[in-house]
Amino acid sequence: MTALLQGTGLQRSYGPTPALRGIDLEIGAGEIVAVTGPSGCGKSTLLHCLAGILRADAGEVRYRDQDLGLLSEASRSRLRRTEFGVLFQFGQLVPELTAAENVALPLLLAGSGRREARKAATLWLGRFGVGDLADQLPGKMSGGQQQRCAVARALVTEPKVLFADEPTGALDVLTGEQVLTEIVHIARQQGTSVLLVTHDAQVAAYADREIALRDGVVDHSGLGLGIGS
Numbered sequence: 001m002t003a004l005l006q007g008t009g010l011q012r013s014y015g016p017t018p019a020l021r022g023i024d025l026e027i028g029a030g031e032i033v034a035v036t037g038p039s040g041c042g043k044s045t046l047l048h049c050l051a052g053i054l055r056a057d058a059g060e061v062r063y064r065d066q067d068l069g070l071l072s073e074a075s076r077s078r079l080r081r082t083e084f085g086v087l088f089q090f091g092q093l094v095p096e097l098t099a100a101e102n103v104a105l106p107l108l109l110a111g112s113g114r115r116e117a118r119k120a121a122t123l124w125l126g127r128f129g130v131g132d133l134a135d136q137l138p139g140k141m142s143g144g145q146q147q148r149c150a151v152a153r154a155l156v157t158e159p160k161v162l163f164a165d166e167p168t169g170a171l172d173v174l175t176g177e178q179v180l181t182e183i184v185h186i187a188r189q190q191g192t193s194v195l196l197v198t199h200d201a202q203v204a205a206y207a208d209r210e211i212a213l214r215d216g217v218v219d220h221s222g223l224g225l226g227i228g229s
């Protein structure tokens with residue numbers, strides 16, 4: 001496997017608290033990798049370092065032939081806008097914007113025209129079964145509907161890598177399974193790699209591979225079940 005994204009020797013502390021103590025991890029193109037482990041083991045910190053949101057204190061993150069640590073803040077932002085999609089536990093939709101405006105936002109930031117962005121937003125909302133909510137504000141939607149909009153927003157730019165941090169953690173089991181199945185389906189269709197952070201073994205079972213952390217290091221790794229593929 002040729003790695004699309006590769007972290008080597010990653011270390012990161014918050015003041016005196018070590019969160020990552022030397023982690024190696026790679027993700028191939030189109031691969032779905034779950035990062036698991038108990039609360040506080042460093043999962044979110046690892047995701048943030050790999051996505052170029054946080055700088056590691058030591059070690060290297062490479063995306064294709066680029067070393068993220070050597071890029072300027074502007075170049076890293078551009079990379080995040082064009083190549084990466086990010087999805088958090090609580091969708092973090094902009095409350096003042098409608099579903100379609102939220103989903104169109106990453107495209108507008110990347111330079112698309114309004115009409116084109118709106119068209120793509122409507123298409124992506126439809127893919128996640130919430131096309132009829134295009135003009136709805138997030139506050140009027142259920143948690144599952146909001147998260148579907150957030151997934152559409154994370155994928156509308158057709159990123160090469162989706163970073164998903166507990167993407168179904170705030171949803172009931174059934175809705176969570178539906179949303180995960182939809183993410184996996186679209187990721188497979190588009191060849192998007194997914195880094196899926198979760199403490200939940202049921203969620204990790206959707207991945208091709210699982211990497212379990214403990215106290216900031218890799219505890220063990222193995223094949224996932226690839227459910228939904």
Ligand SMILES: Nc1ncnc2c1ncn2[C@@H]1O[C@H](COP(=O)(O)OP(=O)(O)OP(=O)(O)O)[C@@H](O)[C@H]1O
Nearest residue numbers: 014017018019038039040041042043044045046199
């Ligand atoms: N902003 C921060 N300031 C100080 N310490 C932090 C900060 N963020 C994380 N930590 C600490 O770093 C360690 C790793 O945290 P991290 O959030 O990466 O773990 P996690 O496995 O994602 O946890 P959870 O499953 O609870 O979200 C923990 O000890 C945590 O308390």
